[in-house]
Amino acid sequence: MVANDFVDDEAQELLRELGIELRVFRQGAEASDLLGLSRRVRRGQGVDRLVFSNGLSDAEAFRQNVDQGGIDIVDAAAEGGELRVVCGGGVVRFVECGIGHRKRAYHALANNSKLAKHGPGKQCGRDMTADVVPLRRTPADPRPTLEPMLALTANGMNSVNAVILERMQSEIPLIPRLAGHLISGGGKRLRPMLTLAGAELVGYQGTRHYRLAAAVEFIHTATLLHDDVVDGSELRRGKAAANIIFGNPATVLVGDFLFSRAFELMTEDGSLKVLKILSGASAVIAEGEVSQLTAQRQIETSEERYLQIIGAKTAALFAAASRISAVVAECGEREEQALDDYGRNLGVAFQLVDDAIDYDSDAAEMGKDRGDDFREGKMTLPVIFAYARGTAEERKFWQAAIAGHRSSDADLEQAVDLIDKYDAVEATRERARHFAARAVDAISIFPDGKARAAMAEAAHFAVARGY
Template sequence: MTATVTPIRRSAAPSLDPMMTLVAADMNKVNSVILTRMQSDVPLIPELAGHLIAGGGKRMRPMLTLACAKLLDYQGTRHHKLAAIVEFIHTATLLHDDVVDGSGLRRGRRTANMIWGNSASVLVGDFLFSRSFELMVEDGSLRVLKILSHASAVIAEGEVNQLTAQRRIDTNEDRYLDIIAAKTAVLFAAACRIAAVVAEREPAIEEALDNFGRYLGIAFQLVDDAIDYESNDATMGKDAGDDFRDGKVTLPIILAYARAGEDDRTFLREAIEGLRNDDDDLARATAILKSTGALVDTAARARHYGRRAIDALASFPNGQAKTALIEAVEFAVARAY
């Protein structure tokens, strides 16, 4: 059976509501696991972890695990702990990322490192990683352990790769795609793939769900990188231009630098090197990205990967779960508008 590929951009704004409705009962059980397993006799741990976990995130990654399990008509309960693992891994990486980036705002709230300090944020992130591995062992599947532990290692590699590419205007598109595939897309892919493992489906189904999650993750990050230049704490939960000020060479910068005139190229080089990063500089950088078509083309690239994600679901039967997953892709891409 072939999927009907609906337009990535609809007249009515897509949302995560269909997926949230689909997995609401399961998500309550996942939240129970999360709340139980982030507890500790050391009060700072649940206090700090709870600040981020309760910070208004949509929990898209664990919802993908649950929705993919629905897609496969899985009737068990193992996916509840696995979805909690995915959220713990994601939360741990956010705690570490905010320390590395020196971020002050996350989802419209002060970051944990700004409240409790860098050391506490790193150590609580380590605690959540440890909890996630405890849960993996409890599940008892070496296949699940391999997928999620590999994803954790690749995420760390991606973050280090991004760190070493920081403030390097010569970073090319291939390296950029390697970075976002590792630091973002690999957890989306693992979140979807483990649903096929617990449902005991064949390798081809695992691969299809892995592809769906991977392409969705790439699209998601491309949109994040585009709207960084026009976002605010109301639309994205962080200040516009965080990537610009941090000297991160994302696809909009790569495209604009390749297309701009010499004066603008000099400005972008100086900006990425940290020499030009005030509000006026951000405004000029944004104008360059717009005039060169870099933001529009980054959004178009996100739509391309979004379509590839939807295509990966082509062999699955139509129904509520498939429809919800397709709209989740459309939601991820529509944030660019």
């Protein structure tokens, strides 16, 4: 038995009597540790009962957890606190997770474990049951959020939103209706926030960046409208996509309108350098989308090519949005490049997590249909990992599904199972953490302060988010 600080003497004595081994996972574990644990349980590795608890208060509480089960954490648990996972029944595994929001952790587990899909207290095969028991709350470090970034840019975003509202207007009523359907439909507005945050970071005192941030959002919105037509998407930000409501022709044309508005704002700014950066990014985005189209259903797509694609279609605008803040502030090349590197690495991390979430969440959280990438035959990193690590038989499945246009619900479930089997989602998030760390490192040349801290936390949020 391996003792630890979380279990008092009486509880340890009970463990000895039961002949139970206790193993401690790393401190500060992410929700991914829960997923890894659930996978081991699914494979029947010495565990016949799974209990989630928020702390072990004493031996009696431990006995109740193991012997009686409890209530659903989704209904009973509050925000904050550490989630501790205990498996009883011969082998006990203990996980301390500083995850901040326990409901999301259980939701993530439930969507990635066939054991947990059956719900708390239900038989799940191999005589296993899943019980969820919230107990004593204990302090924990919260997961990264966008709150510091939102607070930093709140006043500036009011000005940006005013520009957006003004410039999306037209004498043709359909244009503001369709554009407003997407623009007012939620979204993080992260790209224009990067322009505002970068301006704060370099100490810019003017107002030029408000219009340029609006231009960035128009470019982004235009690409989303075009993407939904190309992909045949039905959901965007949790509601029907514009192409479903207004049709493909109108959606494409309004996307073109927003591109033109973006270029109006750029030319009004008067900086050829800014124009070159944003127009160049727009061209690279289009190239990235075409490259992704040519890679569609190409089962042998490499990780290198995949990273090139997302570097173009997603990261290019993140980089440009960040860089122009240094340009309007008339900073030097070193500062420009640092902000460019920050945005580019953040954009790659952001897209990696988007692609992981497609196999790791549900439509309610994502705001789009789960498995969209699979149905469209997109070779994203979770699939690339699962295909590379799979057996010959499993590779045949991927070839039939991706290259052979097989995308039934049963095929999607098998794809998710294989991605789960090879921890491809976690491997993708690990890649994202690497790029997020590079983003944070890029802005280390600037003085420490609220802006830098907010931008660093935004990078960590991009990886930790579940939507």
